[in-house]
Amino acid sequence: MSNNRFKWQVTPVALKENQVKVLNARFTVLTPCLIRMEYSKDNIFEDRASQSVFHRDFNAVDFKYCEENGNLIIDTGELILNYKIGEEFSGSTLFIKLKNEPASEWHYGDDFETLGGTARTLDTVDGECTLGDGVCSRFGFSLIDDSNTLVLGESGWIELRIPNTKDIYFFGYGYNYRGAVSDFMRLTGVPPLLPAYALGNWWSRYYKYTQDSYIELMERFKREDIPFSVGVIDMDWHLVNIPEELVEEDEKEFIKNGLNYDTGWLQYGWTGYTWNQKLFPDYKAFLKELKDRNLHTALNLHPAMGVRKFECMYEEMAKASGVDPKSGKRIPLDILNPKAMENYFDIIHHPYEKDGVDFWWMDWQQGTNYWWIHGLGHKVDPNSLEKLDPLWMLNHLHILDISRDGKRPMFFSRYSGPGSGRYPVGFSGDTMVSWDSLKFQPYFTATASNIGYCWWSHDIGGHMMGSRDDELVNRWMQLGVFSPINRLHSTKGRFMCKEPWTLREETAKTTAKWLRFRHQLFPYIYTMNYRTHKELLALIEPMYYLYPKCSAAYEVPHQFMFGSELMVAPITEPNSKIDDLGRAEVWLPKGDWFDFETGMHYFSEKGRKMEVFRDNASYPVFAKAGAIIPLNSHYEHDNRLINDPNLELFVFPGNSNSFTLYEDAGEYSDYKNGAFATTKFELDYKENAVFTINSAKGDLSLIPSNRNFKINLRGFNENIKIKAEVDEKAVEVTSEYVNKTHTFTLSAAVTSEIKVYIAGEKLITDNKNINEKIYNMLCKSQLPFARKETIYNSVTDMRKPLHHRIFGMCCQSLEESHIIKAIKELMTLTEEEKF
Template structure:
């Protein structure tokens, strides 16, 4: 361990020697001579919380990020004191606390150092605002890589980068521009095939330096608050992400229609344009579930109102659209127009719900309606009021979902683009300034929206979208990556951002397909659709002033390509729904970068383009114009080319042919991929037979299919169907076992199994050890069979 030679260096203050140690069950307290207290909480054998106080005083312990459902409990906790250190041992790790410096070191049971303080905790008193700037520095290993931090528009590996967390409205942002719309202060470190994670739960503006200033040091700091971070040990990359996601929470399952294709623009109005849009989707047979109304549906941009000139009867319009399979999603922003005749404004004034400046004046800012006041969503009373405002919109008019935008909060015509720092907030009974509340403002707005919509769409499930977010916002809302640009570079950025968000615990995410600002070419739009249909949230959105961006806005070739890939998304909905089930239940990210898939392969540590969609589909978008293919990295294992059934070995780079109508797409051998027939919207068809695409493997592979009623809460009462398939392939035989859970009865009674790469001609079929006549399973050559969904063991013999 490094020793402190001076108590103060370059204005920074450091802990000195430990003079007291106390234990309170799972909490360990170390107090230094100069009044620093380190509280280490053992949350699990591999998850610890490190919290530092100065002047012997901790702040009130409160977090918006941590889920109340986080799983706690450890198997072992022992503390040993030596002449120079304290050693804290759990069933998986050892923490060393140095007596002279309070520096810490975490190692595994073999003594391998996973994470180690460099200067460790230090601070600088903030005489301008009060409190401290709190800092932490860690030693960076030579081969260490870093990932995470939410929506950063930069290379997926953060080694050598410095980034900040301050949610910001960044219209038409560029590559490497920072900060953006979200503050998710969580990163994963990986070295020597060992992964760990650190979540710095501090809502002030924070900075992360990944060996940028000093090549052997990673540091993070915040403008105020406490040094309060959680340490997650893998050793697998996936375990770190799952554990962090468990601690900050996962969403409940959304309705399946929320995973369909959505169409948006700023703006679709008047009503005749919306109806024409819907009719064109159905006429051209392009599947779509969601249509979006941007701010122009409102009366003078007043939230919770309707422009009766543009939408004279919104209830009837929404009802008519619903009959044709469309759900209507509307925009709600935080800025409330200052207007004495506007009921929302009146209620907020009467009840003192708006944010105020330090000297008592209301915080005023210009947004779309003009001058506005802003509700304090960190006040639980205000959140309850805001939730109730959705009643008429949902119960009377019939809106299906809400999209919260501009909730950083964005403020126009000021250099900071947001509220003044002296704005006051309740912070759930912990009063503070905007310096502390800024990064959670949008999170608390969408939380209030979620709670209102959940109440008023019941017994259906809510669907909400947000632009701004802090860690944990995934519990309430889906999100998108903000106001991007119709460029090839932004196609690359969208790919990286969605991967990064998924490994930062926030999987229900997508980008504005085609770009929000400027106009894409037909080729760029087609390539972006090919990527976007493999993102958990799939929505085209554009500013509208550069031209139209509907699937048919280009030539017939592009329209056909777009239709083809949207249809593929709808076919893969049961696979996507299963992905979401695993995310919701286990914290498994829906999109996995290659480093998540195989952290032992150093080739994956710097890959940005390829990703795993769910568990068994490999995707690699084409991100350059005029390309007829691309080089891509095939990770470990053996893969089937989705388009040709060519079998490709992993662990190598390969040129993949992919003209404008294809995206490089591969399926893991042994996979069983469920598919629906093409529908124009979720629920249009009663599924009579589930298609299972079965990819042969000499060996063992497991696959899962989760199903329920696609909406509502019966699944929480056990009315779901979870089918686990165990695949075992040999030279002349194939055995598939099915293990079923749940009481939900699917609409179909049979599976159609399509076999890919089967190396033998089927001569005998046994179901649950009984020989079945080949004509009874409708054996079609050697490609497919039809079989009852109730089988336990299927045995094919060549």
């Protein structure tokens, strides 16, 4: 390859001072907890980047090593490695001890469990599936075996690695799971900063839209006040019904040997690059209309069959490929040919990007080696480049190509192995519509962080099969709001619809509310996006990241932290017919927590498990003590995201905290040169509290010069006193108290400093009106009236201790137990039941 077009900026050579070489083995201490271990029969070692590992240029590590009795001993301060010099790696010749908790020991070849990683796809999965390994383990160590990957040559193109070698990375971070994952990201390539539009709502549906019907749908969304930022066009954008007389014999053989798709014309139509003019008579005007509506567009790709004679760019592609256009021969997708891939991008994709396509959806569901693409039934040589997984190559090249002109890397494809975190966004595939699928997804998403894969996008609501269940759609959309990417999608079918107005009236209102809230959450999520890129902390984290020594943190696999401030316990089962409430199991870590919507105060002295219950319009989202969450204001019939002049700030009591809002222009990479602004919010929480909005820093041309800050002190006591200053001058505060929230607005230049002084005998809400909530719950429940009276009388008899009042409800049936537990939640918000 004559140019560096497909060359990633890699730094694969480790510092010499971090390396220890003895005969046929080389050990590289990348950090005190991360060691690369290589064995080569030919005494030749690999310094090129691999498909997984791009960066080995870690800082110098202060470690010691010596040779004793024929053994090499390396002491990093965290690990002690012992290797019998000259021997092949085995359980008796290579082992590592952790010096700190959990003080475990690993021997080469040991079989051990990790906390999981992720999977290539959830295609056809109904419930759970097997996950690959990550770099986190309760044993305190994990491995990445890089011995069988291909490597990147000087030009950036793939090459064979040195044969007969072992190349293994030992992660011995103990319980520092965040440290293990962040160093894994440094090793394999950090997740890029996503463009702003990726973090709004996505509309996607496999459906035969026309140009007019799609625009009409977007107008309906606007009219219904349901914002979207991305419009995905599935494969019907291109020609799909290909008459058999236009299909060459080699294509038929290709289908026979490889694709095995459904019969009929469509079997030849999965791959396509020519707009269907019957559906989209003026696709350029269509793309422009979407852009004018502040919508970014992605198109579906199934490139396996290459370019065929009926495609609009066939003649140009044939000439560039050295094929006589008159021959009509298919131009294969040749992923091992750099020139062919240049043509693939230059001739097929770039013109459409110029016309208005923002990014591509690689819907690769096919084989995992080079020869499969060509449908020749050829046996793959495992010692050649033929073993290359097309999915990895397509992900790698597409991300490089889409970012060629300073755009942020943005693509949409399935997971292709360790290191895929540098290729966002993940497409998890065609899941079944079922409660089991919903239940698995929170765990699946959180666990993917263990392998540095932070930006999964699921088919929210499920893709195919199943039955219509409005409650399931609602709970799935609520989860989507608190997912990395919120993309509604479903398979082809006139009844596979997820537009809110196609649901029952109550559900329609609820789903629309939550879709609006996703756009309001943008300032918070976008700041977490920057945190992921800069600090290498995933948006979604399992509970054991923050509480690795608490066994309970491992027992709530569906619960997760959503950024730095919020904790989510998804509802993944149907509501009870008795009380119409959904249930979730939650583990409350030690301290104060607050329901994000209602401000209800929860307290746990040592950490405790409990069941929480919410109606269809609500969801178990908890703000930590001192949480600060910035939101956009809601603008009716508007889908704006970035740099809102009217910010809402939700501030919760209980602890000191700070949050630094990150803002930039949203789409290009000029933030790398300082084109961004930050605003730091601080809560100093003592006997009284002071909330400070510091003056904005950085490139202030990117944000409004003045802002209205709608401050919501949620979870605070009704009787607190509030004063405020702007640039040390007192300003009047007119506050209203609703829903355990003091709300008031302060306006100032972004260069000003705002201080809010909060005083009172007690700052945290006292959870008033609990009995009223219990009454309303019982009133709506489908129980005999006499039972309601018995339950309510027991609950409200304050002469008795808590456990007597709970016991007095005396559950009489399994169905009734649901509402008894729901009432118990309200009775034990801050006081645990004790006997």
